[in-house]
Amino acid sequence: MSDIVLAGVSVAYDGEPVVRDLDLTVASGEWLALIGPNGAGKTTILRAIARLVSFRGEIRIGGRAVTELSSRDVARKVAVLVQEPQMPAGMTVAQYVLLGRAPHLGYLGKESSRDRRIVRDVVRRLALEELASRPLDRLSGGERQRAAIARALAQQAPVLLIDEPTSSLDVGRQQSVLELIDQLRKEQELTVIAAMHELTLAGQYADRLALLVGGRLAAIGSAAEVLTEPAIAEHYRAQVKVIQMNGSGTAVVPVRN
Amino acid sequence: MLSIKVDAAAVPPAVLAGMPRLRWGWAGAGLLALAASCGVGVLVGPVHIGVGTVVQTLVGGAVDPGQANILWSLRFPRVVLGVLVGGTLAIAGAAYQGVFRNPLADPYLLGAAAGANLGATLAIAFAPGTSVLGVNVVPLAAFVGAGAAVSGAYALGRSVTGLRSATGLILAGVAIAAFFNSIQSYVQQTQTSSIRQVYSWILGRLVTAGWDDVLLILPYVLLSVVAIYLHRRLLDALTLGEDEVTSLGIPVRRVRLIVVVAATLGTAAVVAVGGTIAFVGIIVPHTIRLLVGRSYRVVIPLSVLFGAAFLVLADAAARTVVAPAELPIGVITAFLGAPFFIAVMRSTRAAAL
Numbered sequence: 211m212s213d214i215v216l217a218g219v220s221v222a223y224d225g226e227p228v229v230r231d232l233d234l235t236v237a238s239g240e241w242l243a244l245i246g247p248n249g250a251g252k253t254t255i256l257r258a259i260a261r262l263v264s265f266r267g268e269i270r271i272g273g274r275a276v277t278e279l280s281s282r283d284v285a286r287k288v289a290v291l292v293q294e295p296q297m298p299a300g301m302t303v304a305q306y307v308l309l310g311r312a313p314h315l316g317y318l319g320k321e322s323s324r325d326r327r328i329v330r331d332v333v334r335r336l337a338l339e340e341l342a343s344r345p346l347d348r349l350s351g352g353e354r355q356r357a358a359i360a361r362a363l364a365q366q367a368p369v370l371l372i373d374e375p376t377s378s379l380d381v382g383r384q385q386s387v388l389e390l391i392d393q394l395r396k397e398q399e400l401t402v403i404a405a406m407h408e409l410t411l412a413g414q415y416a417d418r419l420a421l422l423v424g425g426r427l428a429a430i431g432s433a434a435e436v437l438t439e440p441a442i443a444e445h446y447r448a449q450v451k452v453i454q455m456n457g458s459g460t461a462v463v464p465v466r467n
Numbered sequence: 468m469l470s471i472k473v474d475a476a477a478v479p480p481a482v483l484a485g486m487p488r489l490r491w492g493w494a495g496a497g498l499l500a501l502a503a504s505c506g507v508g509v510l511v512g513p514v515h516i517g518v519g520t521v522v523q524t525l526v527g528g529a530v531d532p533g534q535a536n537i538l539w540s541l542r543f544p545r546v547v548l549g550v551l552v553g554g555t556l557a558i559a560g561a562a563y564q565g566v567f568r569n570p571l572a573d574p575y576l577l578g579a580a581a582g583a584n585l586g587a588t589l590a591i592a593f594a595p596g597t598s599v600l601g602v603n604v605v606p607l608a609a610f611v612g613a614g615a616a617v618s619g620a621y622a623l624g625r626s627v628t629g630l631r632s633a634t635g636l637i638l639a640g641v642a643i644a645a646f647f648n649s650i651q652s653y654v655q656q657t658q659t660s661s662i663r664q665v666y667s668w669i670l671g672r673l674v675t676a677g678w679d680d681v682l683l684i685l686p687y688v689l690l691s692v693v694a695i696y697l698h699r700r701l702l703d704a705l706t707l708g709e710d711e712v713t714s715l716g717i718p719v720r721r722v723r724l725i726v727v728v729a730a731t732l733g734t735a736a737v738v739a740v741g742g743t744i745a746f747v748g749i750i751v752p753h754t755i756r757l758l759v760g761r762s763y764r765v766v767i768p769l770s771v772l773f774g775a776a777f778l779v780l781a782d783a784a785a786r787t788v789v790a791p792a793e794l795p796i797g798v799i800t801a802f803l804g805a806p807f808f809i810a811v812m813r814s815t816r817a818a819a820l
């Protein structure tokens with residue numbers, strides 16, 4: 211079980227509250243998109259779930275409070291894909307993916323042949339074999355994102371936290387990355403929480419959307435429920451037209467008067 | 468486990484390419500370089516001693532007692548010390564570079580040598596002949612001084628420029644070193660009774676070094692090298708971003724602390740016998756990165772082998788360039804290292820280490 215429960219979670223950076231008294235429940239196998247204007251606290255919520263930042267309140271994964279787990283146990287449950295992964299120059303794709311095995315290794319980080327096999331399988335699954343021995347600094351933007359997903363997948367954690375998976379990609383690569391994450395979610399029965407900027411894509415790929423404003427939950431529900439013209443006008447201060455497309459989701463289109 | 472759909476015709480080889488590993492060829496090359504440099508180090512000197520005599524001496528055969536004496540009491544300990552000093556400075560440099568994510572980090576540039584000198588000077592001047600739990604206090608004081616200098620440089624560099632800047636840390640190290648050197652000079656000048664001992668410490672004793680010096684530093688060097696070697700895979704993980712390493716469940720702070728303590732311990736010990744030898748920790752690891760690869764699984768073990776070989780050769784050069792006089796070995800390493808340092812600084816690839 212990898213359901214996630216946040217109860218009364220607050221986070222402050224240097225005394226400045228960023229997330230305030232947040233309650234949120236994510237079912238096992240669900241994809242929840244965190245949306246909201248810049249500075250709404252989306253990244254901070256992800257960091258709190260992965261215990262990268264200290265928080266008040268309680269966060270439970272599969273029924274266990276993350277504060278009671280060792281950092282290695284958290285890493286076995288939660289894989290994090292940061293917005294701009296650091297790609298060390300000269301490190302090969304295979305070596306990078308291998309780092310994802312870290313929470314399953316001993317203190318000194320010595321991998322077994324099983325770990326190497328898992329890395330090989332993940333690399334194949336993401337069609338990265340051709341690039342396995344290529345240094346990360348010689349990958350394209352889309353290839354880098356695939357390598358980062360591979361590293362997270364090698365972690366074999368049931369929960370995947372993603373911060374802006376498509377931020378620097380063109381529209382075709384945005385779609386292929388999100389399709390890939392969705393396929394992997396179904397294959398591996400992952401619970402996905404993703405901070406997403408693109409509202410239309412968020413509505414198309416996530417089961418539910420949580421709209422955050424100023425560290426508080428302003429709305430939560432399906433795309434049709436959350437992505438409404440008044441809500442977006444109020445919280446994003448944006449002029450948009452929301453179009454319900456038959457069977458293919460909700461489109462949020464900026465309009466100019 | 469993952470469920471994977473693979474096209475049978477496109478099954479790649481079972482072993483995945485690109486996995487980090489130290490190839491036997493490079494390990495062998497390192498051992499060969501070390502053996503060759505030791506040979507040169509033993510053979511070079513004011514008194515000509517042939518290869519046959521050296522071999523005879525080593526296996527306990529009948530040789531001229533005068534030559535045997537030169538080998539056993541002068542050349543062998545000097546070469547062994549060169550191996551220990553060079554291997555330790557190179558691995559410490561690589562370790563500092565990994566922990567601080569800074570390609571310019573070097574035991575000398577971080578102020579470790581200056582700190583060790585100050586600690587040793589204070590111990591010699593104010594607590595001569597003291598021992599703590601049977602251990603001579605001078606190396607301990609050197610270690611404390613080196614640790615103070617490195618942590619001071621780290622704190623200063625971080626507070627002033629943040630850790631994004633490679634040069635900030637080094638400038639902080641230079642400032643700390645200058646400060647420590649000034650205190651050290653003051654103590655040295657005012658405590659005239661111990662000035663000779665202090666000088667012998669600061670300038671290094673490779674020239675007069677004997678087996679007692681080998682025994683003095685051996686435990687520290689072994690501890691340092693083994694600890695850093697065991698952490699080589701974690702140094703690779705530390706090249707990721709802070710959140711990324713932490714989210715992998717790696718105890719980042721503990722790893723950093725252990726590696727920095729180990730590198731500083733080794734540096735303090737070798738400064739005791741080698742004196743101030745700069746840039747070995749820059750030249751050797753970066754050459755390995757250029758030629759072999761950047762994974763610390765490769766850089767760490769090869770740094771020990773090639774660092775040792777490099778220093779033994781540099782010492783042999785120091786003995787021959789202006790024979791019958793001798794150059795301090797730090798002169799040779801700085802002459803080679805300073806241009807190398809500038810090259811590393813200019814390289815944009817290194818900045819992204």
